[in-house]
Amino acid sequence: MKVFEGLKFKRGTTAIHRLDPRTKFLVSCMIFTLALLFTELLSIMILFIAQLPLIFSARIYREWSLSLKGSLTLVGIILLSNLIVGYISNNFQLSSQLLTYSISMAFRFVVLMSSFSLFFLTTSPDDLSLALEQSHIPYEFCFAFTTAIRFVPVLAIEAQTIMDAQRSRGLELDKGNFLKRIRNYIPILIPLIVGAIRRSLELAEAMESRAFGAKKKRTNLYRLQLKKSDYLTFLISFCILSLALYIRYNIPIPEFQIPL
Amino acid sequence: MIEVENVSFTYPSGVEALKEINVKINDADFIAIIGENGAGKTTFIKHLNGILKPTQGDIYINGLNTKKASIAELSRDVGLVFQNPDHQLFCETVEDEIAFGLKNFGFNKDAISERVTWALNLLDLTKYGKVSPFMLSGGERKRVALATILAWDPKILVLDEPTIGQDFHQKDKLRQFIVQLNSQGRTVIMVTHDVEFVADCNPKVIVMSNNRIIATGSAREVLTNFDILAKASVLPPQITQLFIKLSDLGLPQNVIDLYEAKQLIIDLTKGRLNNEGL
Numbered sequence: 001m002k003v004f005e006g007l008k009f010k011r012g013t014t015a016i017h018r019l020d021p022r023t024k025f026l027v028s029c030m031i032f033t034l035a036l037l038f039t040e041l042l043s044i045m046i047l048f049i050a051q052l053p054l055i056f057s058a059r060i061y062r063e064w065s066l067s068l069k070g071s072l073t074l075v076g077i078i079l080l081s082n083l084i085v086g087y088i089s090n091n092f093q094l095s096s097q098l099l100t101y102s103i104s105m106a107f108r109f110v111v112l113m114s115s116f117s118l119f120f121l122t123t124s125p126d127d128l129s130l131a132l133e134q135s136h137i138p139y140e141f142c143f144a145f146t147t148a149i150r151f152v153p154v155l156a157i158e159a160q161t162i163m164d165a166q167r168s169r170g171l172e173l174d175k176g177n178f179l180k181r182i183r184n185y186i187p188i189l190i191p192l193i194v195g196a197i198r199r200s201l202e203l204a205e206a207m208e209s210r211a212f213g214a215k216k217k218r219t220n221l222y223r224l225q226l227k228k229s230d231y232l233t234f235l236i237s238f239c240i241l242s243l244a245l246y247i248r249y250n251i252p253i254p255e256f257q258i259p260l
Numbered sequence: 261m262i263e264v265e266n267v268s269f270t271y272p273s274g275v276e277a278l279k280e281i282n283v284k285i286n287d288a289d290f291i292a293i294i295g296e297n298g299a300g301k302t303t304f305i306k307h308l309n310g311i312l313k314p315t316q317g318d319i320y321i322n323g324l325n326t327k328k329a330s331i332a333e334l335s336r337d338v339g340l341v342f343q344n345p346d347h348q349l350f351c352e353t354v355e356d357e358i359a360f361g362l363k364n365f366g367f368n369k370d371a372i373s374e375r376v377t378w379a380l381n382l383l384d385l386t387k388y389g390k391v392s393p394f395m396l397s398g399g400e401r402k403r404v405a406l407a408t409i410l411a412w413d414p415k416i417l418v419l420d421e422p423t424i425g426q427d428f429h430q431k432d433k434l435r436q437f438i439v440q441l442n443s444q445g446r447t448v449i450m451v452t453h454d455v456e457f458v459a460d461c462n463p464k465v466i467v468m469s470n471n472r473i474i475a476t477g478s479a480r481e482v483l484t485n486f487d488i489l490a491k492a493s494v495l496p497p498q499i500t501q502l503f504i505k506l507s508d509l510g511l512p513q514n515v516i517d518l519y520e521a522k523q524l525i526i527d528l529t530k531g532r533l534n535n536e537g538l
């Protein structure tokens with residue numbers, strides 16, 4: 001559940017919070033692209049460290065680290081699957097190159113997760129919806145998207161309550177072998193899914209009775225406006241991206257390898 | 261026996277939901293907890309089977325510190341029925357639903373089928389045994405949830421708002437068997453906003469307000485104390501309100517019970533009639 005906590009918008013007034021959501025989206029996309037461009041452990045580490053000032057200046061360190069902690073299981077899976085596949089295709093030999101590669105692949109996921117979390121932690125769902133609408137995406141889609149995001153924390157709380165309720169009936173989640181443990185989650189998942197479906201039907205009815213979609217053209221009280229800081233961020237991002245592309249194709253990046 | 265010693269609890273989000281709670285609940289006690297929305301009632305009872313552990317202080321269930329036991333271990337003795345049955349129903353039939361807890365606690369096959377039948381019967385659900393719990397009405401689902409817990413016969417039964425969504429008839433049955441369970445020696449603790457129900461059950465009452473316990477006493481003491489009730493956003497039972505409005509007639513002001521009220525009014529009118537020499 002901690003992953004959700006790490007993606008929930010946290011109100012704030014820092015410079016990063018005040019950036020236009022479109023700008024932030026672009027920055028996140030840039031980090032995303034950079035992470036995909038490079039495979040060397042060194043460059044991915046630099047990418048990770050370069051995000052830290054942003055995280056600290058947005059004052060979201062606690063939530064951000066929660067989201068990273070929450071993704072540790074997935075990181076482990078990525079690391080293991082890379083190792084196993086490499087191990088088998090490499091004639092069952094474990095090389096230090098393979099180890100380094102697997103670690104950087106896992107670390108790359110951490111970087112992606114972190115850029116995600118930077119975006120969602122500092123962008124309010126309302127702003128996000130406005131940004132989507134102003135990008136001429138049909139309102140129904142914007143609404144569906146932002147509602148989905150808005151309901152994540154609700155769902156997380158509900159999952160917790162369901163877990164408590166089933167534990168009170170003697171369910172022990174971390175008992176038994178691997179398969180048994182997966183089966184243990186059935187009593188949690190069914191009420192959660194049934195509840196989500198029921199809630200979505202209720203939400204639809206409530207929206208209909210408040211005349212959702214009665215008027216084709218909607219107007220908004222607020223309009224997003226790109227500011228100087230946004231243009232500056234665009235410019236910086238563009239420079240970084242160009243530089244990175246140049247380095248990627250013209251300068252060999254030193255590969256250090258983790259010894260076995 | 262439940263001993264709550266100087267317990268405070270803060271949710272990870274920073275909300276301080278319990279402040280310095282001290283209370284001792286003996287075996288076979290019958291307790292009602294009342295108080296305003298957000299007073300901390302649900303938070304408190306979630307401590308009794310170890311779902312939540314105190315951030316400060318200790319809770320002992322029959323001498324066992326809840327911090328040192330698993331939820332499953334504690335739940336065998338402390339049956340906690342949640343407010344919303346939809347948070348726990350997931351099986352294909354009501355019977356399976358009731359059997360779930362029994363299986364978890366390691367009852368054998370014969371015992372399971374015996375107890376399932378017993379619990380279905382107790383809560384008027386026999387005809388729904390093979391029905392999916394999702395097809396039942398809200399009030400019926402609530403009774404299924406209760407049956408799932410009662411099935412393993414915990415020594416301490418904790419109920420979060422058991423009367424919600426029950427019609428008069430079911431509420432009266434609920435009262436009867438809560439009282440019965442209690443008289444058979446089980447401890448019953450219920451959280452409720454329904455003061456009439458409390459008056460009918462006549463338990464010991466704990467009043468919570470602003471995350472603290474602000475009063476404890478018999479139902480009669482507490483439900484006729486306007487000051488304390490006002491602090492916890494609770495109105496006394498209507499019959500009590502009526503008798504207080506009629507205090508000019510020299511009627512007692514600590515009436516919570518309908519039958520007592522009836523008797524007093526009969527006496528009063530009889531007295532009047534005699535005085536006027538009719």
Ligand SMILES: Nc1ncnc2c1ncn2[C@@H]1O[C@H](COP(=O)(O)OP(=O)(O)OP(=O)(O)O)[C@@H](O)[C@H]1O
Pocket residue numbers: 271272273275276277295296297298299300301302303304
């Ligand atoms: N999971 C949670 N995380 C953070 N805060 C919570 C959580 N659950 C409850 N709270 C807060 O703790 C306080 C006490 O809540 P609690 O649910 O115990 O109240 P209650 O007395 O049961 O109220 P009600 O009569 O509405 O059921 C409230 O301020 C509530 O907002």
Ligand SMILES: [Mg+2]
Pocket residue numbers: 301302303343420
């Ligand atoms: Mg409650």
